Amino acid sequence: MPQPKFKKLCIRCKKYYLPDKSKYSAHGYCTSCRFVYGRCKFLTEFGYQCQNKSEAAGFCMEHFLNMPIKELIKKVK
Numbered sequence: 001m002p003q004p005k006f007k008k009l010c011i012r013c014k015k016y017y018l019p020d021k022s023k024y025s026a027h028g029y030c031t032s033c034r035f036v037y038g039r040c041k042f043l044t045e046f047g048y049q050c051q052n053k054s055e056a057a058g059f060c061m062e063h064f065l066n067m068p069i070k071e072l073i074k075k076v077k
Contacts, residue, residue, distance in 0.1 A: 042067075 007016040010030040017030035023043070024034045035041070040050035040060040052060035057072070064072070 008019050008025070008028060009016055010033055011028040012033040013030060015030060017025075019025040034049075036049060038054060040052045040054050040063055041058045042050040042060070042063040044050065050060060050063060052062065055061050056064040059067070059072075
């Protein structure tokens with residue numbers, strides 16, 4: 001598939017980037033601004049990162065306790 005010929009402006013850092021087909025780029029974030037360190041790594045159904053602080057293995061306690069072990073091991077690797 002050919003690369004798009006246009007660039008988008010990142011919401012957070014205000015730099016232009018080539019969009020890919022991920023949910024984050026659809027919401028206007030570049031690859032360097034997608035994840036905020038210190039917050040839960042769980043992605044909501046809208047593609048945004050969970051707002052809670054990370055406590056166990058990069059996830060908040062709510063998501064850490066509710067996730068299946070197999071899925072959690074895949075995400076940690």
